[in-house]
Amino acid sequence: MESLKSRKLEKLPPSVRFDGRILFLTEDPALLHRQLAGEDLAWTPAIKLRDDISTDEITPAYICYYYDETLGQFPYLGLKAGSEFPVVRGSVKQGGFAVSVSGKRRGKGSSREQSPYAETMAGIRLVIAENIERIYRENCQNLGIFTSTDFSLLERLRRGEAIPLSVFTAGEGDITRGIIEYGGLFQYNLARLQGKVRVPVVATPKRPMTLAEKILARHWVTDLAADAIGVPYVKPGDEGFVRTDIRFSHEYVTPMAAIFWRDYVGQDEKVVDPGSIFFFRDHLTFLELAMTDERKAEGLLDVALELKKKQEEFAADQGIHLYGELPRLGRNMVALGSEAICHSKMLEQHALPGQIIIGSDSHTPHSGAMGCVAFGVGTTAIFNSWLTKDVRIKVPPSVLIKVVGHPPKGITAKDFMLQILRHPYVKSGKAIGKIVEYAGPAVQALSIDERATMTNMAAEVGAFTGLIQPDEKTVDFLVRERGMPRAEAEGYLDALFSDSDAEYEEVITIDAEALRPMVALPGDPGNGLFISELGKQVKVDIAYAGSCTAGKKEDMDMYARVLKEAADAGQRIHSDVKFYIQFGSQDVKRYAEGRGYLDIFRKVGAEIIEPSCGACINAGPGVSYDRETVTVSAINRNFPGRSGPGQLYLASPYTTAASALAGYITAWEPQRIESTPRTVRPAP
Numbered sequence: 245m246e247s248l249k250s251r252k253l254e255k256l257p258p259s260v261r262f263d264g265r266i267l268f269l270t271e272d273p274a275l276l277h278r279q280l281a282g283e284d285l286a287w288t289p290a291i292k293l294r295d296d297i298s299t300d301e302i303t304p305a306y307i308c309y310y311y312d313e314t315l316g317q318f319p320y321l322g323l324k325a326g327s328e329f330p331v332v333r334g335s336v337k338q339g340g341f342a343v344s345v346s347g348k349r350r351g352k353g354s355s356r357e358q359s360p361y362a363e364t365m366a367g368i369r370l371v372i373a374e375n376i377e378r379i380y381r382e383n384c385q386n387l388g389i390f391t392s393t394d395f396s397l398l399e400r401l402r403r404g405e406a407i408p409l410s411v412f413t414a415g416e417g418d419i420t421r422g423i424i425e426y427g428g429l430f431q432y433n434l435a436r437l438q439g440k441v442r443v444p445v446v447a448t449p450k451r452p453m454t455l456a457e458k459i460l461a462r463h464w465v466t467d468l469a470a471d472a473i474g475v476p477y478v479k480p481g482d483e484g485f486v487r488t489d490i491r492f493s494h495e496y497v498t499p500m501a502a503i504f505w506r507d508y509v510g511q512d513e514k515v516v517d518p519g520s521i522f523f524f525r526d527h528l529t530f531l532e533l534a535m536t537d538e539r540k541a542e543g544l545l546d547v548a549l550e551l552k553k554k555q556e557e558f559a560a561d562q563g564i565h566l567y568g569e570l571p572r573l574g575r576n577m578v579a580l581g582s583e584a585i586c587h588s589k590m591l592e593q594h595a596l597p598g599q600i601i602i603g604s605d606s607h608t609p610h611s612g613a614m615g616c617v618a619f620g621v622g623t624t625a626i627f628n629s630w631l632t633k634d635v636r637i638k639v640p641p642s643v644l645i646k647v648v649g650h651p652p653k654g655i656t657a658k659d660f661m662l663q664i665l666r667h668p669y670v671k672s673g674k675a676i677g678k679i680v681e682y683a684g685p686a687v688q689a690l691s692i693d694e695r696a697t698m699t700n701m702a703a704e705v706g707a708f709t710g711l712i713q714p715d716e717k718t719v720d721f722l723v724r725e726r727g728m729p730r731a732e733a734e735g736y737l738d739a740l741f742s743d744s745d746a747e748y749e750e751v752i753t754i755d756a757e758a759l760r761p762m763v764a765l766p767g768d769p770g771n772g773l774f775i776s777e778l779g780k781q782v783k784v785d786i787a788y789a790g791s792c793t794a795g796k797k798e799d800m801d802m803y804a805r806v807l808k809e810a811a812d813a814g815q816r817i818h819s820d821v822k823f824y825i826q827f828g829s830q831d832v833k834r835y836a837e838g839r840g841y842l843d844i845f846r847k848v849g850a851e852i853i854e855p856s857c858g859a860c861i862n863a864g865p866g867v868s869y870d871r872e873t874v875t876v877s878a879i880n881r882n883f884p885g886r887s888g889p890g891q892l893y894l895a896s897p898y899t900t901a902a903s904a905l906a907g908y909i910t911a912w913e914p915q916r917i918e919s920t921p922r923t924v925r926p927a928p
């Protein structure tokens with residue numbers, strides 16, 4: 245810290261020069277081939293630029309197994325022009341390009357920071373597009389890549405003009421302007437540490453606040469250099485930094501953040517407060533069982549295993565707790581699973597009411613079930629938080645989702661969520677980026693595990709985060725699961741509630757009484773239907789019961805409730821179905837073992853798998869390998885390709901287990917388990 249405070253730091257000069265060529269990402273593959281071969285295109289608006297370039301096209305998922313400057317070999321490898329993929333390994337870097345130009349919605353899709361990092365490592369310093377997606381644009385700015393929607397710059401760049409910095413900062417707020425002027429988030433934070441910049445003071449007058457706003461106000465950083473936090477009030481739109489209580493990341497992100505640490509801070513420097521940082525080896529533990537031979541032959545399994553090694557090394561160097569993988573045993577040294585999925589462990593052991601938690605994963609809101617503000621961030625934000633313990637924020641507006649009435653028997657939090665996701669307000673994307681507070685008697689009646697299904701799936705809502713007011717159930721959980729003295733647990737609830745007149749941008753009410761067991765049709769979690777509305781019998785090939793969403797203790801209770809009834813009746817999983825049950829953590833496994841669930845699962849023929857993200861991230865037993873395979877799964881999202889190329893229906897734990905027994909998608913009806921011959925295949 246002391247060496248950083250005295251490190252020489254300058255703002256960028258008032259104008260910048262971009263020495264290098266301009267690459268137009270065109271629809272016409274021939275134009276791309278010509279540029280990559282050395283020809284500079286004369287710009288005319290008649291050239292049709294590619295729209296909707298996703299981060300998946302900039303860096304396809306398997307490229308994200310790389311985490312360092314090697315990524316500079318790969319930008320645009322997945323870019324489709326016509327029916328071709330014209331960019332090959334190394335071609336952008338070798339082309340000497342400094343500017344990359346495309347059409348509308350540049351950088352849509354996944355928030356992966358590997359995409360702009362690959363671009364910058366290939367030499368790209370300026371991205372020009374008709375419009376640019378928010379997260380990708382922020383990631384660019386954090387990494388020091390300039391962005392613009394002004395195509396008139398192209399002529400000036402051609403003439404070799406220096407471009408005033410003000411062109412890139414015009415219209416930006418103070419913080420973003422500072423990040424651009426200092427050349428990235430790390431440099432800006434260094435300026436904060438050195439007292440060279442002051443984040444504008446938030447002076448919101450007295451107002452009623454939501455639970456989330458109260459938590460954000462308590463954690464508001466007023467002076468980083470003086471270590472001062474807390475303001476009385478915040479309101480939507482306030483910008484600044486909030487102090488985090490916990491920061492965690494997994495093997496997909498930690499290695500790249502570690503590279504940033506080495507390059508920007510220094511290999512031998514120590515992270516601030518390592519006791520509040522956690523790492524997880526959870527996403528790719530079983531990858532070797534799911535990766536195709538073709539990819540293995542390309543060496544990608546070895547590359548992916550590097551992620552594990554790099555994370556382990558950094559954790560050991562820094563004294564950071566790593567929830568790792570179980571020891572590899574046997575002739576083939578195949579991994580046996582993880583200690584825990586990150587979100588499962590956060591909720592089980594670490595999250596507390598009123599905290600702010602950041603994680604390198606979109607389902608970080610899982611811990612909101614505990615009554616805290618938990619949200620996902622990118623690699624640069626995680627890396628910076630190792631230094632500053634804080635994270636940049638603009639207070640989002642809030643949406644209140646109330647679930648009222650008594651749900652019929654067998655209706656779970658997953659059914660609540662599939663109903664919420666098909667609500668027009670949510671389905672049309674109006675909740676994107678907002679804080680979702682779940683409330684109402686049907687939510688209060690849920691256990692903490694079931695509440696976590698709802699806060700976890702705030703990610704599918706597209707929300708900034710989701711949370712639920714902590715209450716007696718929270719206290720009971722802390723006492724029962726963590727052995728916390730009751731008085732201490734009750735102390736955490738102090739002032740943690742939304743004011744009765746707090747402002748919500750929208751209030752949605754869901755009637756639990758009217759719900760019936762639901763599924764979401766393949767393609768999107770918002771494709772929810774009552775099973776009774778399916779209109780046809782959908783046969784099942786795979787049933788998957790696991791993940792952070794559905795690998796908790798109460799999920800195991802639900803699987804066991806259905807399967808015990810079958811076991812007692814002498815029934816087994818349908819002969820055409822493979823049924824996988826995977827725990828969210830070793831704690832959950834011990835719980836299931838202690839209650840005799842493993843015997844029940846085995847008796848009916850389910851395959852039991854050690855904890856890991858596994859099939860949920862297309863990296864473990866339970867994935868599909870062709871388009872025709874039909875899966876019913878208790879996971880949280882079913883975007884195309886999520887768990888393989890097949891058709892994936894989302895459902896509750898009860899429905900998943902009942903369907904595995906029946907061989908087709910069916911709701912669980914106690915005492916009515918039956919194995920029925922299947923007659924209808926769904927349309928591919």
Ligand code: SF4
Pocket residue numbers: 527585586587605607791792793856857860861880
């Ligand atoms: S289980 Fe699935 S949703 Fe949960 S963290 Fe892992 S990959 Fe993400």
